[in-house]
Amino acid sequence: MGGFKGGGLNMSISIRSLTLNEYLLPGNASCPGCPASIGLRMLGKALEGRYVLVIPACCSTIIEGPYPKSSYGVPVLNIAFAASPSAAAGIKAGFEVLGKGDIHVVVWAGDGGTADIGMASLSGAAERNDDIIYICYDNEAYMNTGIQRSSATPYAAWTTTTITGKSEHKKNLPMIMAAHKIPYVATASVAYPLDFVVKVRKAASIRGMKYIHLHSPCPTGWRFPSDKTVEVGRLAVQTGLWPLYEIDHGVFKLSDICKPLLDKRNRKPIEEYIKIQGRFSRISKEQLAELERYVESLWNEIALMIEKSKMSEGGC
Amino acid sequence: MLKQLSWLILLLEVVELSYILPVSKPSEGASGFTGIWRSFKPVIDVGKCRKCLLCWLYCPEAAIKRVGDDYMSVEVDYRYCKGCGICANECPFKAIIMVKEG
Ligand SMILES: Cc1ncc(C[n+]2csc(CCOP(=O)(O)OP(=O)(O)O)c2C)c(N)n1
Ligand code: SF4
Ligand code: SF4
Ligand code: SF4
Ligand SMILES: [Mg+2]
Numbered sequence: 001m002g003g004f005k006g007g008g009l010n011m012s013i014s015i016r017s018l019t020l021n022e023y024l025l026p027g028n029a030s031c032p033g034c035p036a037s038i039g040l041r042m043l044g045k046a047l048e049g050r051y052v053l054v055i056p057a058c059c060s061t062i063i064e065g066p067y068p069k070s071s072y073g074v075p076v077l078n079i080a081f082a083a084s085p086s087a088a089a090g091i092k093a094g095f096e097v098l099g100k101g102d103i104h105v106v107v108w109a110g111d112g113g114t115a116d117i118g119m120a121s122l123s124g125a126a127e128r129n130d131d132i133i134y135i136c137y138d139n140e141a142y143m144n145t146g147i148q149r150s151s152a153t154p155y156a157a158w159t160t161t162t163i164t165g166k167s168e169h170k171k172n173l174p175m176i177m178a179a180h181k182i183p184y185v186a187t188a189s190v191a192y193p194l195d196f197v198v199k200v201r202k203a204a205s206i207r208g209m210k211y212i213h214l215h216s217p218c219p220t221g222w223r224f225p226s227d228k229t230v231e232v233g234r235l236a237v238q239t240g241l242w243p244l245y246e247i248d249h250g251v252f253k254l255s256d257i258c259k260p261l262l263d264k265r266n267r268k269p270i271e272e273y274i275k276i277q278g279r280f281s282r283i284s285k286e287q288l289a290e291l292e293r294y295v296e297s298l299w300n301e302i303a304l305m306i307e308k309s310k311m312s313e314g315g316c
Numbered sequence: 317m318l319k320q321l322s323w324l325i326l327l328l329e330v331v332e333l334s335y336i337l338p339v340s341k342p343s344e345g346a347s348g349f350t351g352i353w354r355s356f357k358p359v360i361d362v363g364k365c366r367k368c369l370l371c372w373l374y375c376p377e378a379a380i381k382r383v384g385d386d387y388m389s390v391e392v393d394y395r396y397c398k399g400c401g402i403c404a405n406e407c408p409f410k411a412i413i414m415v416k417e418g
Contacts, residue, residue, distance in 0.1 A: 015369040020387060022378045026396035027345030030376065032353065033400035037376035065346030073342045193373055219400075227401025227414075230374050 013194055018045045021073075028071035030063045033226030035216035035233070037063065038190040039137050040072070043106065046200035049074060051104040051133075054088040056081045056118060058110035059144045060137070081117040084109055085125035088132040104133055104204050111138040111152035115171050126180035129208040133200070136173060136211075139218035147221045154241075155294060156287040158279040159221075165280075165287060169294055174213045178247045182209040185247040189215040191233030192257060195244060202246070215242045223278025235273040240295045243302060251313060252305040262303065270295065345396070350377070354399030356414040358392055364411035365390065371403035371412060 023044025030037045036059050043051075053076040055061055061078055065071045079087045084107045092105045109118060114136040125132065141159045142148040149159040151171040158165055178185045184206050188196040196214060203210035217232035219225065224232055236242040237257065244255035260266040270291055274280040283291075340346075360371075367388045372380045379397035383389050392403075404412040 015373050016388075018373075020382060024378060025342060025344045025346065026378045026393065027347060027350050028377075029347040032376075032398035033402055034376050038374060041376070041378060065340070065343075067338060067340050069343040069346035070340035071342075071346040225401070227405040229376070229400075229402055230406055 013198060015194070018197070019048050021045075021049065023049055023073035024063075025071045025073060028063045029065055030059070031218075031220045031226070033219045033229045034059070034063070035139060035190040035218055035229050036060050036137050038193065038229070039135070039196070039214050039216060040108070042190075042193045042196050043108070043135065043200060044073065046197040047104055047106070047204060050102065051106050052076070052091065054079060054084045054091065054105065054107045056084045056107075056109050056113045057144065058113050059139070060108055060110070062144060081113050082121050084113070084118055085121045085130065085132065085134060088134075089125055089128070089130035092131050105131075107132060107134045109134070109136055110143070111136060111140060111173075112142040112148075112150040114138075115151045115173050122177075123180065126177060126182050126209050126211070129182060131207055131209070133203045133210045133212070135200075135214055137214045137216045138173075139216045139221060140170070141218075141221050143218055143221045155291055156280060156283050158223075158282065165283065174211065174247075177211040177213075180209075181250065182211060183207070183249050184210040186212045187215070187242065187244050187246075188212055189233045189237055189242060189244060190217070191215075191230045191237060192244065195255060195257060199246065202248070221279070223281075224276050228276060232273070232276060235268065235276075238268045239270050239273045240267040240299055241270065241273060241291075243298065245302070250309075252302075252309040254302065254306060262299065262306075264296075264299070267295070349395050350398050351393075351395045354394075354397060355417055356399045356401060357394065357417055358397065358399070358401065358403050358412050359415050360390060360392065361411045361413070362389075364409050366409050366411070368408060370406050370408065374402050374406050376400065376402065 024040040052074055055076055055078055088105045088107045095101055095103050138152050140153045141150055147159050148161045149166055153159055153166050154170045156165040174185050174187050184203050186199040188199050199212055217229050219229055240261050244258045246253045372382055372390055377396055377398055379393045381391045381393050383391050401414050404414050
C-alpha cells in the first residue's frame with residue numbers, strides 16, 4: 001500500500017492544509033476511540049463551517065450533548081428517523097429563497113437510520129435529486145440502543161440480536177444509491193480521513209443528491225480496544241472487505257488507495273481483520289470461507305464496473 | 317408602544333434567547349471535562365516527534381492541540397483527552413506512549 005501507515009497521506013491534499021478550526025468540540029459524550037467523532041471532525045474541516053447538520057436519532061445525537069450545550073459548532077436539526085432527507089431538502093430550499101444557497105445541508109445518519117428506518121425517504125430524496133449531502137456513518141449496528149443488528153451488519157458478526165452471528169450479508173447501500181442515478185456516490189473510511197475530506201469537498205461542488213458511505217469501526221459495539229479504531233478501519237480496506245470508490249455522474253472510479261487490491265494477491269487475509277474484533281470471536285471455518293467468497297464477488301463486480309465505465313468513457 | 321417593544325427585545329437579548337427557546341449553543345465540554353474518564357494518558361516524547369501531525373488528524377476528541385509559531389508542534393489537552401490511545405497507536409515514530417493514570 002506504500003507510504004505511511006496512515007495511508008490516507010498520499011492524497012491530493014495535505015494534513016497541514018486542513019483548517020485548525022474545530023466543528024466537533026472537545027468534551028463531548030462519545031465513547032473513547034469513537035469513529036463517528038473522527039468523521040464529524042473531518043466533515044467540519046472539509047466544509048470549514050459552511051454547513052448545517054440534520055441528524056436523526058443515533059450515537060451522534062448523544063455526542064451532541066444535553067441542552068443547553070451543543071458539541072457541534074454548526075446548527076443542527078434533530079429529527080425523527082424517517083424524515084431526515086426530506087427535512088434537509090426543505091432546509092436547502094429555504095436557504096435558496098434566502099439567497100444562502102452556498103450553505104451545504106448535510107444529513108449525518110447511522111446505518112440503522114439509513115439502511116433500515118430512513119430508507120424510504122432517502123430513496124425519495126434521491127429520486128427527486130434534492131440538493132443535499134447525505135453521509136451514512138456506518139458502525140454496522142444500532143449502537144445507541146445497545147448493539148442490535150441492522151441490515152448493514154456484516155455476515156457472521158455478533159450483535160445482541162444475532163448472538164450466534166448474523167446469517168445474512170451486509171446490504172450494499174452505496175450501490176443501491178448508485179442505482180438511483182444520483183450525481184455522486186462515494187465510499188470512505190475513518191481510517192483514511194484525507195480521502196474522506198476530498199470526497200466531501202467533491203460532493204459539495206456538485207448540485208443535486210450526493211451520498212457518502214463512511215465505514216466507522218466502533219470499539220464499543222465491535223468489541224475491540226479503543227486505540228484500534230483506525231487500525232481496524234484500515235484492515236477493512238486492505239482485506240478488500242470495504243472498497244473505496246466514487247461513482248461520479250455514473251462513472252465508477254476506484255480510489256487510488258484501493259487500486260492495488262484489484263489484484264487478489266495484494267489483499268490482506270480476512271483473518272487479520274476478524275481476529276482483533278470480539279464480535280467475530282466465534283466465527284467458524286465455514287463462515288470465514290463464506291466471507292471470503294463475499295469479498296471475491298465484491299471485487300468481481302468492481303472489475304466489471306471499471307470495464308463498463310471505461311467503455312462508456314471511450315464512447316463505445 | 318414602540319419604545320416598550322424595543323425594551324422587550326433588549327431584555328430578550330440580555331437574558332439570552334437561547335435559554336428561553338430550546339436551542340443549544342456550541343460549547344466545549346458539553347458533557348464536562350471528559351479527561352476524568354481516562355485510565356491511561358498519552359505522553360508525547362518531543363524528542364522523537366517528527367511533526368507529521370497524524371495524531372492531530374486522528375484524535376477523535378480534538379484533544380491534540382497544534383502549538384508553536386508554525387502550529388507544527390503537538391500537545392495534549394488533558395482536560396478533554398479520553399485516553400483512547402489512537403494517537404499512540406497511529407504515531408509512525410512511536411513518539412507517544414500511554415502511561416497509567418493515578
Ligand atoms: C422511530 C424510532 N424508532 C426507534 C427509535 C430508537 N432508536 C434511537 S437510536 C436507534 C439506533 C440507531 O442506529 P444507527 O442509525 O445505526 O445509529 P447508531 O446508534 O449506531 O449511531 C434507535 C433504534 C427511535 N428513536 N425512533
Ligand atoms: S457506540 Fe460506537 S459509534 Fe456510538 S459513540 Fe460509542 S464508539 Fe461512537
Ligand atoms: S503522530 Fe507522532 S510524530 Fe506525528 S506529530 Fe504526532 S507525536 Fe509527532
Ligand atoms: S488518547 Fe485519544 S483522546 Fe487522548 S489525545 Fe490521544 S487520540 Fe486524543
Ligand atoms: Mg449504527
